[in-house]
Amino acid sequence: MQHSSKLRNVRYELRGPIHEAAKNMEAEGHRILKMNLGDTAPFGLEAPESVVVDMIHHLRGAQGYSDSKGIFTARTAISQYYQTRGLMNIGVEDIVIGNGVSELISMCLQAFMENGDEILVPAPDYPLWTAAVTLTGGKAVHYICDEAENWWPDLADVEAKITSRTKGIVIINPNNPTGAVYPRHILEQFAGLARKHNLVLFSDEIYEKVLYGDATHIHTAAVAEDVCCLTFSGLSKAYRMPGYRAGWVAITGPLAATAAYREALELLASLRLCANVPAQHAIQTCLGGYQSIDALVKPGGRLREQRDLAHKLLTAIPGVTCVPASGAMYLFPRLDPDLYPIESDEKFVLDLLRDQKILVSHGSAFNWPAPDHFRFVILPSVLDIEEAVRRISTFLAAYRGG
Ligand code: PLP
Structure with missing residues (x-):
């Protein structure tokens, strides 16, 4: 059965092949650090x-x-x-x-x-x-x-x-x-x-x-x-x-x-x-009434701390810059093309996944025109953020060296 031609140019890569590759790796027994989806539930951020x-x-x-x-x-x-x-x-x-x-x-x-x-x-x-x-x-x-x-x-x-x-x-x-x-x-x-x-x-x-x-x-x-x-x-x-x-x-x-x-x-x-x-x-x-998100985003709140930590650690990596987020649940860091001459950011993210067992989303999945950004979700715990940035840092060091 053929699919409709209307779908020919429709892309939604946030749940695409890289997501599938991560699922397959999990099925093989790997623990993948998932810094890719804006879903609060897996990270203990529960509804009021x-x-x-x-x-x-x-x-x-x-x-x-x-x-x-x-x-x-x-x-x-x-x-x-x-x-x-x-x-x-x-x-x-x-x-x-x-x-x-x-x-x-x-x-x-x-x-x-x-x-x-x-x-x-x-x-x-x-x-x-x-x-x-x-x-x-x-x-x-x-x-x-x-x-x-x-x-x-x-x-x-x-x-x-x-x-x-x-x-x-x-x-x-x-x-x-x-x-x-x-x-x-x-x-x-x-x-x-x-x-x-x-x-x-x-x-x-x-x-x-x-x-x-x-x-x-x-x-x-x-x-x-x-x-x-x-x-x-x-x-x-x-x-x-x-x-x-x-x-x-x-x-x-x-x-x-x-x-x-x-x-x-x-x-x-x-x-x-x-x-x-x-x-x-x-x-x-x-x-109506009290807005429970306030407790998470104000100073000392969990999301606020995770945002600050992720930003501090990511931008400590050579060649990584990032505009601090004023809202939402993500950072969108830039990789300096002189240090990281990436041709395909999709391949970059896939290589990072295979090498370091960590999943982020490539910038071009968000219709960003250059292969020099990725999205990092700040919902996981402080410990997971530290581990995730450590793995990204290791991967990028090898990238610079190679
Ligand atoms: N709009 C933006 C900017 C989003 O980031 C998302 C989900 O991540 C949605 C809409 C989808 O929201 P909903 O869960 O209400 O379908």
Whole structure:
């Protein structure tokens, strides 16, 4: 049986051949240090107990399908959450709940794109965005995020890449893989471009609460109220429950301009009946009250310590530099090409895996154009981070020597 030609250029290498190679090595009995996936569960970072208890409490009553856009109480809680954060005009009708942000990204693009339409996507990006655009028959055009400028988007590059086919811009803030958090003036410039060129903003804010130091998160939609904007977020990261699959999209901007699109999105939502209902019951509990992620990211918190340690150890290796992450769960270090003349970063990561039994993700998997970066996940414990960097350091020393 042949696969659809629509899949020909669709790539998602984070779960690709290198991941498979690691699984095979584990089956052979090797212990692989996994610094590659943004999944909190394997590292003892558990969901808040109150939320798990709440879901268990609702299990019996959550056996039936729900409204395709999601249960009313959860959508109300989401809209109220945004109202308290500067999006005064948002209402329950503006929210659609999905099986994680992943499902909604595909659904929202499918409802929007015609063959050949272009969407501007950051490089590096979370590669689902590029894959999902490609799957619709559209074209992902990558704009550069500037490492020398805190990994903030290069707005001149964004504007230079707008053509008559461009329909929207993807913003990932806080960013995976770079950990960048964008200041207001960057978001305002995006809003200005959207206004000028009649574009839709797709703002992926799944890491909005995973912030270090004095980083603050601003919703794109809050600085672009007159622009059509889709804001994506969910429970996977801040509430450490990626397996429960609960995410949402908020649609804002002029009602008249978004009316037809909202109908199309509702149609697509109804084709898959509804999102996982038990997890929807966790949303209201999560968004109200104490935010348990705060304890992990503030000074002395586990994620904060791991971020600091990983950064310190990685940048102590000759030829390794790294912009410290202001948010999210990753570092995206650079390997100086003069010391490490890597031709294929995919092969580099595979060689590292085979040689040192450690798994990281190659930068080009995030649509970064040069073979000189890798992504290092900061979720594993301090001990695992120390061991992982020791192994990377050993491997790189041999690379320099050879
Ligand atoms: N967006 C970004 C930037 C991510 O990093 C991820 C997962 O790692 C997702 C979306 C997917 O989130 P969800 O678990 O809600 O599908």
